[in-house]
Amino acid sequence: MQELFLICGEDDVETVSDALMELDALAVSVEDADADSPSEQALFGEPGMPAPRGGWQRSVVRALFPSVAEATECATLILSQDWAGGVHVQAIQAVAEQDWVRLTQSQFAPVEITPEFWIVPSWHQAPAQAKQVMSLDPGLAFGTGTHPTTRMCLRWIAQHAALSPSWTRVLDYGCGSGILAIGAALHGARNIDAVDIDPAAIIASKANAEANKVALTAALPDAAQGEYPLVMANILATPLRLLAPLLCAHMAPDAHLILAGILERQADELKEAYAPWVKLEVSDSQEGWILMTAKRA
Ligand SMILES: C[S@@+](CC[C@H](N)C(=O)[O-])C[C@H]1O[C@@H](n2cnc3c(N)ncnc32)[C@H](O)[C@@H]1O
Numbered sequence: 354m355q356e357l358f359l360i361c362g363e364d365d366v367e368t369v370s371d372a373l374m375e376l377d378a379l380a381v382s383v384e385d386a387d388a389d390s391p392s393e394q395a396l397f398g399e400p401g402m403p404a405p406r407g408g409w410q411r412s413v414v415r416a417l418f419p420s421v422a423e424a425t426e427c428a429t430l431i432l433s434q435d436w437a438g439g440v441h442v443q444a445i446q447a448v449a450e451q452d453w454v455r456l457t458q459s460q461f462a463p464v465e466i467t468p469e470f471w472i473v474p475s476w477h478q479a480p481a482q483a484k485q486v487m488s489l490d491p492g493l494a495f496g497t498g499t500h501p502t503t504r505m506c507l508r509w510i511a512q513h514a515a516l517s518p519s520w521t522r523v524l525d526y527g528c529g530s531g532i533l534a535i536g537a538a539l540h541g542a543r544n545i546d547a548v549d550i551d552p553a554a555i556i557a558s559k560a561n562a563e564a565n566k567v568a569l570t571a572a573l574p575d576a577a578q579g580e581y582p583l584v585m586a587n588i589l590a591t592p593l594r595l596l597a598p599l600l601c602a603h604m605a606p607d608a609h610l611i612l613a614g615i616l617e618r619q620a621d622e623l624k625e626a627y628a629p630w631v632k633l634e635v636s637d638s639q640e641g642w643i644l645m646t647a648k649r650a
Contacts, residue, residue: 354379357424358443359414359431360386365439366408369431376427378416386411413443421445461491464498466507470539472498472532475564485511485539488564489532494549494557496530501639502587502613507536509611509637509644510585514540524548524577524603526586526596531558531571533585538567545569548577580605587613594626601630604649612645620645 357378361369366383373381386409387393394409418424424445431437463480464472471483479486491497498504510533514520520542525534528547531554538545547558547569558571570576582605586593593600593612604610610631615623620635623645627633631647638644 354448355418355421355424355445356448357416357418357428357445359416359428359440360443361412361414361440363408363410363412365436366412366414368436369414369440372431372434373414373416373427376430377423378418378427380417382415383408384413384415385409386413417448457491461497461499464504466498466504466536467511470507470511470536472507487532487535487539489530489535489561492530492557492560494529494531494551494554496528496532496587498532501642502615502644503532505637505639505642505644506533506585506587506611506613509646510536510540513609514542520583522546522579522581522605523583524581524585525569526574526577526584526600526603527588527592528558528571529554529587531561531569533587534558534569534571535562535565535567537583537585538562538569539565542583543568546577546581547571548574550574577603579603580608582608583611584608585611589614590616590619590623593623597626597630601627601649604631606649608649610647610649613642615643615645617641617643619643 359369370381370383385393428442431440458476461474463477468482469484471480472487472489473479474490475488489497496503520537521544523537523542523545525547528534528549531547534545534547549555555571562569581603584600584603586600617638620643624633631649633645633647635643636646
């Protein structure tokens with residue numbers, strides 16, 4: 354395999370990427386050409402916020418081709434376009450042979466939630482001390498247990514399951530891989546609704562639940578109906594603010610609400626958004642992220 358590296362400005366990124374795909378590139382990816390340099394710029398967005406810019410000030414667009422001849426021909430064609438004045442070729446390089454499966458797997462080790470509760474990829478043995486194990490492989494949907502927001506929710510579930518034996522219904526709002534719903538099920542919860550706006554998350558949650566031999570319903574958000582003794586949502590601060598009335602309406606009397614995806618500096622805005630219904634408190638923090646929880650009176 355050969356990789357063609359093109360450098361272009363923000364305005365050309367989409368056109369160059371589309372042109373590469375049209376010219377039979379096997380894969381195209383875009384990176385910040387100024388990454389790890391003093392000119393590096395953050396580029397991010399959040400649902401409900403203005404859309405982020407289309408690309409970095411300078412991007413490196415990488416495209417895979419089966420041969421040098423095809424990569425060279427593609428570069429020549431792109432550079433001859435009247436819009437391509439600001440595009441230039443940085444390199445054409447052979448891609449080193451690697452065991453890609455092994456490389457990917459090596460990035461995912463078992464994750465400790467509590468000394469007894471672990472998330473373990475299917476190609477690993479569970480650690481000897483693990484009494485409760487969730488088998489989970491990385492896939493299309495968010496939630497492998499490696500992100501602090503997911504870990505904090507799971508730790509809360511593991512620590513509170515013994516104290517709250519009555520999770521007769523659970524709502525996991527924004528379920529991703531289904532990891533929180535499955536975590537609740539492994540800790541005795543029943544009648545679990547795992548909902549997400551992303552159809553890939555619904556497919557992943559069903560498959561992961563089956564792999565762990567637990568029962569749950571995974572569906573679009575409309576499937577959330579009625580009141581639940583446990584409502585969980587690990588999304589991001591802006592959607593969580595907008596979802597406050599809806600999530601609180603699903604809380605049964607005495608229900609617990611657990612929210613994640615919130616940065617430390619966003620605690621007060623979340624407290625304010627939920628104040629008409631519940632008193633949110635910060636109950637855990639990891640790597641700049643916080644877990645906020647509340648109990649309905
Ligand atoms: C950060 S992931 C969390 C996944 C998993 N629950 C976890 O804790 O690792 C957030 C998920 O929320 C979903 N999501 C985002 N906005 C949503 C909304 N308004 N309603 C339902 N799901 C939403 C996303 O599709 C994504 O799968």
